[in-house]
Amino acid sequence: MNEDTPLYYTDYLKLDDLLSLQSPKSLERMGELAHEEMLFIIVHQAYELWFKQILHELDSVIAIFKQDYIDEKNVGVSVSRLNRIIEIQKLLIEQIRVLETMTPLDFLDFRDFLIPASGFQSYQFRLMENRLGLDPEQRKPFEKAPYHARLSKEHQQLLIKSEQSLSLFDLVEKWLERTPFLQFHGFDFWQTYRNTVQKMFERDRKSIENNPTLSEDEKETELTELAATEKSFSAIIDEDEHNRLREKGFRRLSFKATQAALLINLYRDEPILHLPFKLLTCLIEIDEFLTAWRYRHALMVQRMIGSKIGTGGSSGHQYLKMTAEKHKIFSDLTNLSTFFIPRSKLPELPEDLKKNLGFYYSKKES
Amino acid sequence: MNEDTPLYYTDYLKLDDLLSLQSPKSLERMGELAHEEMLFIIVHQAYELWFKQILHELDSVIAIFKQDYIDEKNVGVSVSRLNRIIEIQKLLIEQIRVLETMTPLDFLDFRDFLIPASGFQSYQFRLMENRLGLDPEQRKPFEKAPYHARLSKEHQQLLIKSEQSLSLFDLVEKWLERTPFLQFHGFDFWQTYRNTVQKMFERDRKSIENNPTLSEDEKETELTELAATEKSFSAIIDEDEHNRLREKGFRRLSFKATQAALLINLYRDEPILHLPFKLLTCLIEIDEFLTAWRYRHALMVQRMIGSKIGTGGSSGHQYLKMTAEKHKIFSDLTNLSTFFIPRSKLPELPEDLKKNLGFYYSKKES
Amino acid sequence: MNEDTPLYYTDYLKLDDLLSLQSPKSLERMGELAHEEMLFIIVHQAYELWFKQILHELDSVIAIFKQDYIDEKNVGVSVSRLNRIIEIQKLLIEQIRVLETMTPLDFLDFRDFLIPASGFQSYQFRLMENRLGLDPEQRKPFEKAPYHARLSKEHQQLLIKSEQSLSLFDLVEKWLERTPFLQFHGFDFWQTYRNTVQKMFERDRKSIENNPTLSEDEKETELTELAATEKSFSAIIDEDEHNRLREKGFRRLSFKATQAALLINLYRDEPILHLPFKLLTCLIEIDEFLTAWRYRHALMVQRMIGSKIGTGGSSGHQYLKMTAEKHKIFSDLTNLSTFFIPRSKLPELPEDLKKNLGFYYSKKES
């Protein structure tokens, strides 16, 4: 197109093409449109447009984090883009309400024509999961087949390649490991932290033991739980313990990255840590909204087809509910709050460390 | 496609096509993508997909109301479909929040490439307005040009034809005029109503006159307003007065239809009137959400471009705000609550009239 | 107050009292307000106001369903009120977003002062569950103590009494059992249904067997699942099978009520069944939003305290997630879609049965 050709809305958005991509199967197979099939198509096409947008943002953030060093400006840009993903996710959850205006009986009018198509075949959704960093080994096999069965060769390649590339999880982990936090010359943060935590647990233990409203049984239960929590605390200080948990699959993030993430959270009021804190928060929220969407979606599928098998050939809602919980990516960040201690008990950062933090973004590791 | 060919999600939704329809102009013109242009395209494409769905529902409801008689089953179907439109409208309003994650400065990165494309050129949106029944004469001329200037011949034809066809407004008006409500043999509803209303006004007048917290000035103001309201009441009983208001453009719905709509509202607790009441409520809500969307959209445009001219060549947000108020279609239904009287003061419907209402949907007028 | 005393907004809403009920513990215990504690209090007070409103609606619907017969007018009223509950539930889910603006570290600033207060001690929430019909035996014991431990005697009494009263579940079950659906003189619906279902399964079986994209293994899996679904279908026709499932805890609704609910769903396009269908749909949605709220809430709690014990003395988020799934009340209604068959295959209702349905609401059983 010549630069001088005036551009119109319809052409810019390729509306003539866009609005001709809805081909209801009921019309093709029965010669009559099942009225509700249009909604089914439009909802899913809208989903896929938004998935494309999410991938567009994810890819740009991944590109930023692939750089050897990431200046504060780019952390700011990444936060904006991850925030946009979150806003889109909220919309995707609302969108379920629109789909729910179709009743199960309406769905039956065209369900049979769709077999074996299924939302599980959305390669963009799988790509999103892989780019974020879903561990391929954590994927629940669906119907004993790999998750990318039933996709075109091209899309399978795309997914396999994305599994092999560095994900946002990998890159954020590396970035965290590079923070200067881990060299506290002459300031023994972790000793101070350990003491504070111990006092906290003693207080908690006493508060259980002296609680007049608890029976002996209840006290015992709570004390056992407290002991477990205390043990879990040790993993934030003791690298070996952390690695044991990691081998068993209870942790995924490396020891160094975990410690750095904790420190960013604890000292997030330092201006220099404002954006890193926002970044970690965004990752937690993306995970949370993804989980909420899966769960809400599972409820909708259950209501739509009951315990019938889905069009793709499986009882979709049980699978979906299972994955809602299992397919989390950044739970290590979410669970960090386990290790928080009150601000009032937090050791003050030494002045030279604060300054050092100033170099955080701008200096490349040598 | 052969019936035995298995159908896959990607093919069903024509994803390969759908996801290739995003062609950022910044890439074409600058050789480099303005990152945010993708969002701009996707948001607008998602809007247009939803507009298509709204038109799909509107057309089906119009087809129902074009029939000589409309049975209760079909009123029920219409209510479901209008309700779906409302759910979609809620989503469209939420979608503005996603677009707002693009800042005005981001927009400037590619704004110049889009001139003179503009959201005002969405023919589907115009079509929606026409199908609902926006009075062509009420349209604010935009930039002195007709609203369908700058559209393709084909889309202009579509719009002109839709102006000339019966709109949902027209059809609902006719349907209301046909209700058996208007023949109350031997039951003078309107006399009873008039008496009740008069007592209500007397009570209101006294409550103003005896209000110790009002100054004389305030009392005078309120009494003048009350007189105006009282005068407006007369229009619901007096056909000539109604028609005078209609000529001046203060009313649009015919006298008979207005009376029928009022009665449906007042006696909506009668089971047989449940669905007609729901239908009128849906129309009010569609109007309300359309107005809310326009207004919210105007705020967003203002924030995006300030008082600059829009890409389409006008200060869009002032136009949008103006139309938010003026382009209402079913205000006569919204304003009906002016004429409501408390249930406790409502005359009981005679038994034979109730029964007669039973024939309401199923008998064709002869 | 005298009728002539003018009423002002502040007095009507008792604002002076309402706005003096926020007493942050941090202020009391530390002499300094933890800024975020105000949010914590206000959010929970807003929750409790809304719970009161939900109980107000629930109680009124229960009162309606306690009557010997329920006319259509009152089914309509019930649907409106249940719909309002749903709108409130949507708000409650949104409200979590506001609470999430408080970060875990902020929470630590006052968390210790709250021990052992906990949201689990909301008696209104428990009351809501009981009024809806949560089976007391299904309640997960929390910390080995009954769910109403730690409540005042008065509130405990209230809860115990609500357990012993007829719940909405009980009353809707009875109402369903009373429908005239179950006497189909001379029209053997269930035989027709059984035949249709059998054909459906045969078709499904063939479609699996002939699916070229499935491996032998996959086919076997799917056929096994199909057989299970087929078996579950038998329970809708065979009362003994239903009762076996009921004893094992897989069903809760009685056989007769289940059949009636299925028929209302299948023939919901009959005008006379419009409102009963809406009613069942509302119950499913209330359950669904309650579950969604619990789940979303669990994610929030996890993020707030990690795997620390909650202020009430337990790892709240695991408990919450568990209850999200287990504390469903109307799953039998949600799962009914399992037994749906396409409208095109549905036997036409005999004319006299349709008429008979007309008496449905107005005649008391004799």
Next chain:
Amino acid sequence: MNEDTPLYYTDYLKLDDLLSLQSPKSLERMGELAHEEMLFIIVHQAYELWFKQILHELDSVIAIFKQDYIDEKNVGVSVSRLNRIIEIQKLLIEQIRVLETMTPLDFLDFRDFLIPASGFQSYQFRLMENRLGLDPEQRKPFEKAPYHARLSKEHQQLLIKSEQSLSLFDLVEKWLERTPFLQFHGFDFWQTYRNTVQKMFERDRKSIENNPTLSEDEKETELTELAATEKSFSAIIDEDEHNRLREKGFRRLSFKATQAALLINLYRDEPILHLPFKLLTCLIEIDEFLTAWRYRHALMVQRMIGSKIGTGGSSGHQYLKMTAEKHKIFSDLTNLSTFFIPRSKLPELPEDLKKNLGFYYSKKES
């Protein structure tokens, strides 16, 4: 309360008091509860709880901005708190949907008992407006009476005092004026800006003149508008022109503050300007959501009472719509986008200025 007394949820939230503050007038006056009045009370009480929370946040931000210098940490804290206000505002808009489940006819059942109480008498809402910085002279007189008529002496005092105190508008204006932006030693930003702007306008003029799709009439209209926009641009550079506009009421923010705000927007990608940019954005959004709420609320009131006078004695919805537009506080910030120029055309900040910006937050003016 003794520190050792265990704290329970019910006591902490003062639930017994909170849940006894709903006193429906219908019950008092008619001896029978109008079912829907409970909703009316609860909705408004929930509003007032949230208003209290908003005031809590506003007051804390005002306290921060009253300090002689505001360090970056505190700008960060302010942004978080303003963001919370925005999340609450979103909830308030959703809450209208719940109130809309009450129909106009339901409202009539108790409307008469409420006269002359009215939402306009919410002193907390007025206080919010004053704290934000609504110009008292801009307030539309309501019914010829001052906006705080009909309030208790105590609440009137509160409002008058808040008018006389420094508002957030005032404080942000002063803060902007203090930014070091305005001393660009040896870097003539404004000359560079002026040149860029002139080129932009020339381009726009040519693009109108050469647009083959415009008629001569249309071209003339657009060129006139362009000239007006160009003139408005001069006000950002020319202090006298700005002050003329300010006297006429078209601007409110001082010249210096306006320039600083523009620069923060243009250079918001500089890390040091990240938080100031967020702060200005929050103020725009608070204004926008307040306007959206007023507008949405006005639509709801119109639907509820039509053109009847409100319980407080005026046609509320027209007043509300009028104020939606007129009661904006930060429009000068919203309209700043008028003066934006594309990033690609933005002069690079000199290195020493960037450094100087680093002292921005931490050094007190001497």
